[in-house]
Amino acid sequence: MSDATTLDQPESPLTRLHVTGMDCASCAAKVETAVRRLPGVEGVEVLIATETLTVRHAPATSVETIAATVRGLGYGAESPDKASGLTEEAAERSWWQAPKVVLAGACAAALGAAYVLGHVAPTTAHWAFLAAMTVGLVPIASRALSAARHGTPFSIETLMTIAAVGAVAIGATEEAATVVLLFLVGELLEGVAARRARASIRGLTGLVPETAVLEWDGGTETVPAASLRVGATVLVRPGDRMPADGVVVDGESAVDEAPVTGESVPNRKTLGDPVFAGTINGDGALRVRVTAAARDNTIARVVRLVEEAQEARSPTERLIDRFSTVYTPAVVAVAALVAVLPPLLAGASWSEWIYKGLAILLIGCPCALVISTPAAIAAGLSAGARRGLLIKGGAVLERLAAVTMVAFDKTGTLTEGKPVVTDVVGFGRTERDVLSLAAALEGGSSHPLARAVLAKAAEAGAPIPPAAGAAALGGKGVTGRVGGIDLFLGSPREAATRVAFTSEQEALIAGFQSDGKTVAMLLARGTAAGLLAMRDEPRADAKEGIDRLAAAGIRSIMLTGDNGRTAQAVASTLGIEARAELLPQDKQQIVRELQAEGAVVAKVGDGINDAPALAAADVGIAMGGGTDVALETADAAVLHGRVGDIARMVELSRRTLANIRMNITIALGLKAVFLVTTVAGITGLWPAILADTGATVLVTGNALRLLRS
Numbered sequence: 001m002s003d004a005t006t007l008d009q010p011e012s013p014l015t016r017l018h019v020t021g022m023d024c025a026s027c028a029a030k031v032e033t034a035v036r037r038l039p040g041v042e043g044v045e046v047l048i049a050t051e052t053l054t055v056r057h058a059p060a061t062s063v064e065t066i067a068a069t070v071r072g073l074g075y076g077a078e079s080p081d082k083a084s085g086l087t088e089e090a091a092e093r094s095w096w097q098a099p100k101v102v103l104a105g106a107c108a109a110a111l112g113a114a115y116v117l118g119h120v121a122p123t124t125a126h127w128a129f130l131a132a133m134t135v136g137l138v139p140i141a142s143r144a145l146s147a148a149r150h151g152t153p154f155s156i157e158t159l160m161t162i163a164a165v166g167a168v169a170i171g172a173t174e175e176a177a178t179v180v181l182l183f184l185v186g187e188l189l190e191g192v193a194a195r196r197a198r199a200s201i202r203g204l205t206g207l208v209p210e211t212a213v214l215e216w217d218g219g220t221e222t223v224p225a226a227s228l229r230v231g232a233t234v235l236v237r238p239g240d241r242m243p244a245d246g247v248v249v250d251g252e253s254a255v256d257e258a259p260v261t262g263e264s265v266p267n268r269k270t271l272g273d274p275v276f277a278g279t280i281n282g283d284g285a286l287r288v289r290v291t292a293a294a295r296d297n298t299i300a301r302v303v304r305l306v307e308e309a310q311e312a313r314s315p316t317e318r319l320i321d322r323f324s325t326v327y328t329p330a331v332v333a334v335a336a337l338v339a340v341l342p343p344l345l346a347g348a349s350w351s352e353w354i355y356k357g358l359a360i361l362l363i364g365c366p367c368a369l370v371i372s373t374p375a376a377i378a379a380g381l382s383a384g385a386r387r388g389l390l391i392k393g394g395a396v397l398e399r400l401a402a403v404t405m406v407a408f409d410k411t412g413t414l415t416e417g418k419p420v421v422t423d424v425v426g427f428g429r430t431e432r433d434v435l436s437l438a439a440a441l442e443g444g445s446s447h448p449l450a451r452a453v454l455a456k457a458a459e460a461g462a463p464i465p466p467a468a469g470a471a472a473l474g475g476k477g478v479t480g481r482v483g484g485i486d487l488f489l490g491s492p493r494e495a496a497t498r499v500a501f502t503s504e505q506e507a508l509i510a511g512f513q514s515d516g517k518t519v520a521m522l523l524a525r526g527t528a529a530g531l532l533a534m535r536d537e538p539r540a541d542a543k544e545g546i547d548r549l550a551a552a553g554i555r556s557i558m559l560t561g562d563n564g565r566t567a568q569a570v571a572s573t574l575g576i577e578a579r580a581e582l583l584p585q586d587k588q589q590i591v592r593e594l595q596a597e598g599a600v601v602a603k604v605g606d607g608i609n610d611a612p613a614l615a616a617a618d619v620g621i622a623m624g625g626g627t628d629v630a631l632e633t634a635d636a637a638v639l640h641g642r643v644g645d646i647a648r649m650v651e652l653s654r655r656t657l658a659n660i661r662m663n664i665t666i667a668l669g670l671k672a673v674f675l676v677t678t679v680a681g682i683t684g685l686w687p688a689i690l691a692d693t694g695a696t697v698l699v700t701g702n703a704l705r706l707l708r709s
Contacts (some may be wrong), residue, residue: 015063017053019046020076021100023187026156026370027075034069034150041066048374053077069150074143104184107136111177118174126173133177136184137164154328156365166358167685170351175685179362182686186693207278208299212243215287226294236286241278245297246288248273253284257640298639315398323369331364338679355685359678362688363671368695372663375703380656383706388624388640389649396635399619400653402600406549406646407591407613409605410560410567413623414574414643415536417606419448421456422517423533425508434530435462438522440482441470441489449518452534477520488523492531495521499528516569538570545643546574552650555599559587559613587613604638604646621646652706659706663699670695 022028028046031053036044040058047054055066063079070077110132118125137160144157160183167176212225213235220235225243228234233249236242242255254266257279266282269275275288277297294300339357342348377394384391391397408414424431439457442450443464457464467487470480477490488498492509495501501509505528512519512533522530539545546556556576560567564580571578579590587603591613594601603610603617606624614620614634622634624641638645674691677683 013057013059015055015057015066017055017063017067017070017077017079019051019053019070022046022048022051022075026367030073030147030150030152030155031070031075033152034073034147035066037151038065038069048378072146073150074139074146100184100188103136103139104181104188107132107181107184110135111181114174114177129173129177130168133164133168133173133180136177136180137161140164140180140183154332156367159328159332159361159365163358163361163685166354166361170354170358172355172685178686179689182689182693186689186696207241208294208297209241209243213237213240228290228294230290230293232290234288234290236275236281236288238281238283238285240281242275242281242288244277244288244290244294245292246275246290248275248286249289250287251285253286254282255286256280256282315395327369328364328366331361331366335361335364352681356678356681359683359685359688360675362685363674363678363691365692367692368667368670368699369664371696372667372699372703373660375700376656376659376663376706379703379706380652380659383708384649384652386707387645387648388638388642389645389652390637390639391649391653392635396619397653397656399600400602400636400650401657403602403619403650404554405594405599406554406556406602406604407559407587407594407617408556408576408643409587409610409623410558410562410570410578411536412606413604414542414558415538415570417536419452419518419534419536421452421532421534422537423512424456424530425533426530427505427528429524429529431530432460432462434522434532435460436464437482437485437487437524437529438489438520438532439464440467441478441480441487443467444470445472445478449520449534453520453532456532485524486526487529489520492519492521495523495528499523499526501528505531514565514569516563516566535566535569538573539641539643542643543574545645545647546576548644548647549650552647554647554650557594559590559603584610584612588616591616602646602650621649656706659703663702666698666702667695670698 019031022031028048032044032046035041035053035055038057038061040061041055042058043056045054046052053066053070057066067077111129114125114128114132117128140157141161144155144161147153147155147157160180164176164180167173167179209225211222212228213220214223214228215233215235228244234243234246238253248269248271250271252268252270255269255275256266257276269286274291275286276299277292277294278299292298335357337357338360339354342353343350374394377397380397381391381394391400411417424434426434435453435457438453439462442453443466445451454464465482467480467482470478472478473490473494476494477488479486479488481487488495492501509519509521509531512531515533515535517533517535520532520534521528522532549556556574558567558571558574558576558578558580559582560578560580561582562580564578567578567580582590587610591601591603595618601617602619602621603613604621604623605611605614606622610622614622619636620634622637624637624639636649638649670691674683674688678688
């Protein structure tokens with residue numbers, strides 16, 4: 001639906017319009033076809049999710065000409081700024097004041113009056129039903145003529161108009177009026193379903209508060225959240241929503257991330273922890289440094305990328321679109337043959353077979369078939385986004401269902417990306433003493449291993465005494481004095497140059513290192529006082545996530561640049577194969593080798609060195625908190641760092657494809673049933689329109705079930 005190359009040309013004017021009333025891909029196709037035919041138009045992009053029309057055109061083509069063309073098709077078209085004001089006015093109106101509701105209500109009232117008048121004065125029934133039909137048919141016929149004039153002759157409105165006029169011609173005026181009303185009600189229900197699907201993702205924007213408490217010049221000021229700049233510091237009080245993405249610079253509190261991540265348990269946030277816009281602060285005040293402008297925060301990026309993704313058409317959707325371009329004219333031809341051949345060849349009743357032909361025309365309306373796939377794709381993408389699973393388009397969503405192998409990076413993907421102290425051993429001292437002395441030496445360091453020691457000391461409640469003369473020895477360790485005791489904390493190799501280890505101590509060090517752990521030896525007064533073992537541990541849900549993939553028939557493998565011993569230790573914990581000490585090009589080559597063996601590969605990573613492999617994989621998935629390069633290169637993203645979300649993403653894809661297959665079966669199955677019953681003379685015009693309208697509502701409702709999954 002887009003022409004990216006022309007839209008990117010800088011020399012021509014670019015016009016954006018807010019288009020209302022588009023409920024499905026057929027609507028967008030009509031708008032695109034009509035606008036593309038205008039003189040001077042170079043490129044057109046129609047986004048249903050954002051109700052946006054973007055046109056690259058020559059200077060001589062006026063904006064009003066483009067808007068008038070869209071309005072002629074029966075849709076609203078305004079500039080985004082003006083549309084914003086109109087949207088606010090529309091929100092203040094009651095639902096029953098919407099144009100489609102008013103039209104359907106007027107037609108229903110006219111039809112009800114015609115039935116009453118027909119009973120009171122039977123001779124006027126024909127004209128009463130004709131008038132009732134006209135109330136609804138005139139707008140429909142007007143849109144049909146406009147669509148035909150602008151390049152879409154076989155629109156649903158055209159088929160509806162032909163059927164209604166034909167019914168009047170053979171004397172079925174009452175049915176013609178009923179069919180028109182049912183069509184309008186069907187359109188109304190389609191609009192309701194489309195708005196619900198659209199609101200499911202756009203409603204995320206409402207999570208971000210309108211105002212924020214900004215700290216500056218020693219005081220605070222309430223300002224619009226959209227005005228916050230990167231680097232600003234905001235105060236978030238208990239119960240308030242985070243006004244922006246940021247990092248905690250002061251305070252500690254439990255933050256409810258359920259509105260953004262779906263996580264049911266609040267996460268404890270303290271100094272240095274990231275927070276997301278729209279999440280809810282719990283029991284303590286937080287000072288937060290803003291790390292992303294309003295247009296770039298997590299929620300804005302999710303909404304923007306999902307809206308764009310909903311326009312990236314899946315293979316099934318493209319196939320259905322191509323099929324429908326042939327299908328609709330074929331239906332018209334079949335209906336014409338049914339209407340004329342039996343009377344011409346077998347002397348059958350003209351009125352009977354014309355009636356059946358008109359019913360087939362209504363049965364053949366492609367709305368339900370055309371909307372069956374995009375409705376499910378949009379619902380699937382939205383459902384994923386609300387749970388932190390960002391999938392960039394229907395094509396990616398379909399490919400995910402076929403994945404047979406997932407290749408994981410290690411650091412920051414299967415593991416937390418930061419070391420933690422796993423073991424503390426004292427030699428003649430308690431573990432608490434070892435932690436206290438080690439933490440005293442590391443107190444002024446920002447090294448990841450130092451932070452791990454300090455975090456462990458805080459967790460154990462070990463006191464941290466002041467250290468004198470602390471000095472770092474590059475690549476070897478750190479020295480200092482605590483309470484008059486000379487201390488050293490560093491690598492076993494450097495420690496071995498200072499003291500002699502016992503055989504038991506050497507065996508202990510070797511055992512930890514064979515488990516892929518980094519060992520720091522603590523020396524006090526020239527003797528071994530203890531050791532600390534550290535490792536970047538697997539994420540809490542890593543094993544469960546791997547097992548969930550295995551249960552779905554998907555193998556897992558670890559591809560990492562880390563050393564083989566560490567990689568094998570983590571992989572054995574998770575029960576997967578590991579390939580280690582890889583360069584970025586090595587990861588890419590392994591992905592291609594797996595593909596050559598017949599695997600459909602998803603690559604999961606979070607760093608720049610994963611970008612080549614992410615691009616080479618059938619599906620590249622960036623892990624939450626990853627670099628912008630990984631996020632841009634990837635086809636999908638797990639925004640909240642849960643390994644189990646990879647399996648959930650595949651499961652969502654498979655549920656969506658199953659939903660699409662069910663929708664297509666409903667759309668074509670109902671048409672097949674009513675086609676047979678119509679030709680057999682069992683059903684007539686109004687069941688025919690119910691077959692189309694009912695199928696459209698059923699497939700849309702079925703697709704919306706994905707939002708609740």
